[in-house]
Amino acid sequence: MTSKATHPDAVVLLHDGSAPKRRKTMARITTIVHFSLPKENMGEFLTHWKKMRDVMLKKPGALDGTFHQSIDDDSPFQFVNVAHWESPEALANALRVTSQAMDVGAVMQRLGVRVSQNNYTEEVTY
Numbered sequence: 001m002t003s004k005a006t007h008p009d010a011v012v013l014l015h016d017g018s019a020p021k022r023r024k025t026m027a028r029i030t031t032i033v034h035f036s037l038p039k040e041n042m043g044e045f046l047t048h049w050k051k052m053r054d055v056m057l058k059k060p061g062a063l064d065g066t067f068h069q070s071i072d073d074d075s076p077f078q079f080v081n082v083a084h085w086e087s088p089e090a091l092a093n094a095l096r097v098t099s100q101a102m103d104v105g106a107v108m109q110r111l112g113v114r115v116s117q118n119n120y121t122e123e124v125t126y
Contacts, residue, residue, distance in 0.1 A: 036078065
C-alpha cells in the first residue's frame with residue numbers, strides 16, 4: 001500500500017518490507033482565491049470573472065477549478081475560487097499574461113474587489 005500525496009517531499013510508505021522512501025514529485029497546486037466586493041458589483045464582477053476564467057483555462061498548466069458563491073449574507077467573501085494548476089510557475093505565468101491582456105487590476109479597482117490568494121499542495125487525500 002502506498003500513501004497518496006503530491007507534496008514535493010512526500011513520504012511513500014511501502015509495505016513490502018522495505019524502508020519508507022522520499023520521492024520528489026511534480027507538485028500540482030491548488031490556488032484558493034477569496035473575493036470581497038460591494039454587493040451591487042457582484043453581477044458585473046461575475047461576468048468579468050467568467051471571461052477571465054475562459055482565458056486562463058487555455059493557458060499551459062491549467063487543470064480545472066470550481067467557483068463558489070457564499071450563501072451567507074454576512075460572509076466577508078462573496079466568492080471563492082478553487083483552481084488546480086500543474087505548477088506554481090504555470091499559475092504565475094497565466095496570471096501575469098491574463099492580467100496584462102485584460103487589465104484585471106483596473107477592473108478590480110473599479111469594482112472595489114479585494115482579493116486574498118494562497119497556493120497549496122495536497123498533503124492528505126481522504
